[in-house]
Amino acid sequence: MRDEQTEFERQAFLEILPKNIKEKLEDIGDFDNLIEVVLDLGRKPEARFTNRTVYLREDPVTKDEINETLQKIGVFDRDHRAGIEKTLHRISGVFNRRGEVIGLTCRVGRAVYGTVDILKDIVTSDRNLLLLGRPGVGKTTLLREAARVLSTELGKRVIVIDTSNEIGGDGDIPHPGIGNARRMQVPFGTAQEEVMIEAVENHFPEVIIIDEIGRAEEAKACRTIAERGVRLIATAHGTSIENLLVNPTLQDLIGGITSVTLSDEEAARRGTQKTVLERKSPPTFDTLIEIRERGVFAIYHDVAETVDALLRGFPVFPEIRKSGESLKFEQEKLREEKGSTEQKEIHELRIFPLGINASYIERALHSIRLKGKTVKNIEQSNLIICDKKSLEKRKEILEYASTLQIPIRIVERNSLGGIKDLIKELKNKGKPRTSIDFKEVENIVEEVLELGVPKEIEGNLEELQETADLIEKYGLVTELVGLKPHIRLIIYPRRR
Secondary structure, three states, rough: HHHHHHHHHHHHOOOOOOHHHHHHHHHHOOOEEEEEEEEEEEEOEEEEEEEEEEEEEOOEEHHHHHHHHHHOOOOOOOOEEHHHHHHHEEEEEOOOOOEEEEEEEEEEEOOOOOOOOOHHHOOOOOEEEEEEEEOOHHHHHHHHHHHHHHHHHOOOOOOEEEOOOOOOOOOOOHHHHHHOOOOOOOOOOOHHHHHHHHHHHEEEEEEEEEEEEEOOOHHHHHHHHHHOOOOEEEEEOOOOOOHHHOOOOOHHHHOOEEEEEOOOOOOOOOOOOOOOEEEOOOOOOOOEEEEEOEEEEEOOOOOHHHHHHHHHOOOOEEEEEEEEOOHHHHHHHHHHHHHOOHHEEEEEEOEEEOOOOHHHHHHHHHHHHOOOOEOOOHHHHEEEEEHHHHHHHHHHHHHHHHHHHOEEEOOOOOOHHHHHHHHHHHHHHHOOOOOHHHHHHHHHHHHHHHHOEEEEEEHHHHHEEEEEEEHOOOEEEEEEEEOOOOOEEEEEEEEE
8 A cells, every 4th residue: 555655745846847857767766865856947956855856857957848848736824835735745846036046956755664653652642742853853743643543543533633735745635655644735924823723623633743942822821722732743943952941932831930939947947048940731732753863762650740840940851762673662662561669659759857867868869860759648648768866766657657657767967978878779779668557666675674694686777777866766685696587686675
């Protein structure tokens, strides 16, 4: 089927050219590498290939030959472009001051299939997707493939908003590369947001695909569409998420930015100045992909978290995928899905800081590349990090945490470096240590003091060390003896 379409597109392109130029191209026979044919009045016709330029004859192009080609392609639009039905070929005109065509650029358009395979899990999800990248890296090709996959393979109602006709071609009948998706053309650039809203109100799509969002009105239209429950897949002007953060026109796509004045207490908790930048609203797009070069994708799965991290000055670490590594990616994905319970817990850390600067924990998490966040309520946490002073002074909170079975970790140095060391240990161990049973520790202390004799307990080194630290807060002397795996903790009845 695709071979038939390729042959149809080849013949359709050759048929619009003057007869002797068509015959010369057929003699050369390298159509797969042909980029464009240039016909300028009074100059030799050129065929530009990927690796060379060929003059098709010595005689210059005549006015009659240009008019002959114009009769075959029809009328130019206001952008001085024309196309051929069911193809991606584009013919652009060069005009003189009297509005007469004196040159033609006949560009070959090709649909590239399979480019979306490495991103198929994201494209087929229900999350709004934004693509960024410099011109020529394949953004429009990905949109075309996304339209085909969603409409043909998944049976979704897809509408393509084709502002420059680069997705579906310049003809009234779109290229089959967009599958069963419907295509709405935009009469002129500034009407794009109107066509976007019209598509939602009149044609009831499940997915809308948009090429090149570049104006504030279009960004607002995207938010309106998303709020109506229609999924969006789009490209935007910019090469990275940092570009959007400093672009006031398109900031709304990723939530916008506003200046906030914090209270003294909150500023101290965060370890920041009182006036900070924060995300203004939920982002329109849930996932963002930077196309850094052809076949290289940097994926930010959670735009809200990424923007918050960038505004706080934390580093962000996107997932990197490269074409040709799809099998490796699938294997890694399966390995992650079969990952241990410990790894799942690590990816869901919710830390309650006790006597610790919360901003230190957040900075350490981002620096160590461990997914997690700080929470303000102890009930929402699955780990408590505290310093030694808080362990002694806030026993009632720690006892409450023990009843909730929330693990507790004691940081040796209440500094950014000390917290980083602890976070590294958490990442390497796979999960937090088990919580301290404060009631059991109190019973041991009472027993040792009452009987006046030393007591030994067994366990692993980490648990025994943590228990020893706590018992010493009661003023008793402890000692770790033995070698792994037969380590014992001795609690002496004498006070320090």
